[in-house]
Amino acid sequence: MQIVILGLSITSSWGNGHATTYRGLVRELVRRGHDVLFLERDVPWYASNRDMPRPPFGRTELYSSLDDLKERFTSEVRRADLVVVGSYVPQGVEVGNWVQHTARGVSAFYDIDTPVTLAKLARKDFEYLTPELIPGYQLYLSFTGGPTLERIERELGSPAARPLYCSADPELYAPQHREPLWDLGYLGTYSDDRQPVLNRLMLDAAREWSSGRFVVAGPQYPADIQWPSNVSRVEHLAPPEHPAFYNSQRFTLNVTRADMVRAGYSPSVRLFEAAACGVPIISDEWAGLDTLFVPGKEIFISHSGEETLRFLREVSESERQAMGMKARERVLAEHTAAHRAETLEQYARAVSSGRKP
Known part of the structure; x- marks a missing residue:
């Protein structure tokens, strides 16, 4: 598949947990043979704290504004088999509207902050998502599972809310023989x-x-x-x-x-x-x-x-x-990044073939 992910950050883990998730997910999607483009808004607080400025997997591009994003990447979004918009993406509502009107493949919202997002929606804080956008995403991917997913479908109109939990990278996290301090x-x-x-x-x-x-x-x-x-x-x-x-x-x-x-x-x-x-x-x-x-x-x-x-x-x-x-x-x-990549692939293929994931 050709996959485009618009996320908060993959180049900087400073002050956010999103980058770690995206790094593992993108790497494993690429290993499974997919062509992945990650698009990240270039903002000063991450620009000065980039611990992975050039991720060695997939392709990462920075954009300076919404207009820059549309001008340079409309064709990529239009021909992608799967387009994922993450929570807390700057101007996420505008980005989501653009994706839903541009993408011809499966569109998904990846909520790495689900309880926070639902609380924001309840108080009409539409920083990166609105209730009107949710039914337009064919997949609502969530760091939270259980009854919350049923609520997202029943109350907010998502066609398919599914868990896509965080994960661990076994290449980085493994036992070490150390004397405990x-x-x-x-x-x-x-x-x-x-x-x-x-x-x-x-x-x-x-x-x-x-x-x-x-x-x-x-x-x-x-x-x-x-x-x-x-x-x-x-x-x-x-x-x-x-x-x-x-x-x-x-x-x-x-x-x-x-x-x-x-x-x-x-x-x-x-x-x-x-x-x-x-x-x-x-x-x-x-x-x-x-x-x-x-x-x-x-x-x-x-x-x-x-x-x-x-x-x-x-x-x-x-x-x-x-x-x-x-x-x-x-x-x-x-619970590894490889498991999450396989799960995302299965969800996307199910939706594109007209089945419930």
């Missing part, structure tokens, strides 16, 4: 809704276990947070440093945004990446998690600092390693 680590940018859960599941445990070693990596944490003395802080970790960070922990913590918890079925890329490293995960609980990993066998669920401490102090080393390897096996079997 920390008993429990967490990687994530600060957010108001996640912090109470981080406090409950990690910081309370750190205060209770003074000889335990903990670490929190990520930017934008307020200066007035009172970190326990046994909690180390790392302000920023670039994506190439993530595998070593995970592999330096005995356990890693997964904390989910409140809107993702409410929607359910919304795994974060950190969940799959940590599992791919073979590091056992302690996670908060939300609907749909048990469809991705088997609780108690592939992942631990914690509701309190006390439960977290029980895992950290009472799980044997052999059980800990076995848990990590089982989670890694699940990711390799179901």
